Amino acid sequence: MSKVIGILTGGGDVPGLNPAIKAVVLSALDLGYRVIGIRKGWAGLLHYNLDEPSTRDYYIKELTKEDVRTIDRTGGTFLHTSRTNPQNVGEKKIPDFLKNSKWGKKAEAPENMDYTDYVLHLLNHLGINVMCPIGGDDTLSFGVRLHKEGFPVVAIPKTMDNDVFGTDYCIGFSTAVTRSVEFITNMRTTAGSHERIAVMELFGRNSGETSLISAYLSYVDRAIISEVPFDIHKLVEFLVEDKRNKPSNYAIMTISEGAIMVGGDVVESGEADMFGHRKLGGVGELVAEEIKKISGQDFLYQQLGYLMRSGAPDSLDRMVAMSYGNLAVQLIRRNETGKMVALHGGKYTTVPVDMVLAGKKRVDIASYYDIENYRPKIRDFMGVPMFLS
Secondary structure, X not given: OOOEEEEEEOOOOOOOHHHHHHHHHHHHHHOOOEEEEEOOOOHHHHOOOOOXXXXXXXXXXXXXXXXXXXXXXXXXXXXXXXXXXXXXEOHHHOOHHHOOOOOOEEOOOOOOXXXXXXXXXXXXXXXXXXXXXXEOHHHHHHHHHHHHOOOOEEEEEEOOOOOOOOOOOOEOHHHHHHHHHHHHHHHHHHXXXXXXXXXXXXXXXXXXXXXXXXXXXXXXXXXXOOOOOEOHHHHHHHHHHHHHOOOOOOEEEEEEOOOOEOOOXXXXXXXXXXXXXXXXXXXXXXXXXXXXXXXXXOEEEEXXXXXXXXXXXXXXXXHHHHHHHHHHHHHHHOOXXXXXXXXXXXXXXXXXXXXXXXXXXXXOHHHHEEOOOOEEOOOOOOOOOOOOO
């Protein structure tokens, strides 16, 4: 039986999205299926107006082999992305044609609207049999909603934080770590030349895995992660000592953007998005200023941010992305929907798609982190996963 697969990418872009899309499209076409690409994540379905043909041309495209022939050579996502949650749309984000329409229901947040019924209506109109969303826990949470409404879903996890619950590995993580290690290593020459303490802030909201693994691979002096509140005075003492003990008279540390000082709060700014998240960032700058204030030492502060997830994927992210894409189509062929592709213990597998909402993936502190000294510390390497997660 011929099937029609809908595919989209949501949330932050990461290297590896395009190879995953290409794998899904080529594998599906070889089976005689059709693939409908949806631009800008779930926003593509929320903003597609059946009474305005131009919106279909903008948001909806049936994908061919020619469309995806070269997309794997670059990073990002050629389908584009957004942080849109159709089940929780604020008044300012509701498309005009949906305001006061029959499609809206009150969301859990009473000031917002839920347009899940409209999305289901569009999927039926487009003839899509199964959705294949590629994203983190926020994007996939709406995939879970569709699944609970009875619509077939096969999900693919991606996030450079590597924090989707239910899988050891998410597309984008390896490249993000590789980029971070390169930047951290390069920063040593400037930190040493100016004899300063360098603070490198990395993405990571709930999970400090990028900070931990990047610090471990680049031998930084101290690593602060999202899971462990830190004492700023203790940290500064460590860094001053680290600096003094180096022949080049400098020190270097990493910090997750979601890290919290003891007695403090996470550093956020701006309005909350449709998933309830405000923009993170700036805790590294706050730490750098405290270093100067407490010790009198000069500092360098660098927020790696989007640099971590820019550019083409490395070989591991290509491998996982392609394998996830092919596995997703194999599940669709076998009518095994309501699942997310995953890696467990280095082997490809699946988990129920609603597992993404079952918890928050965090660093295993007891196994991989020295709380007292703010450093990576692997207690026993025997039997641990390749990426220590």
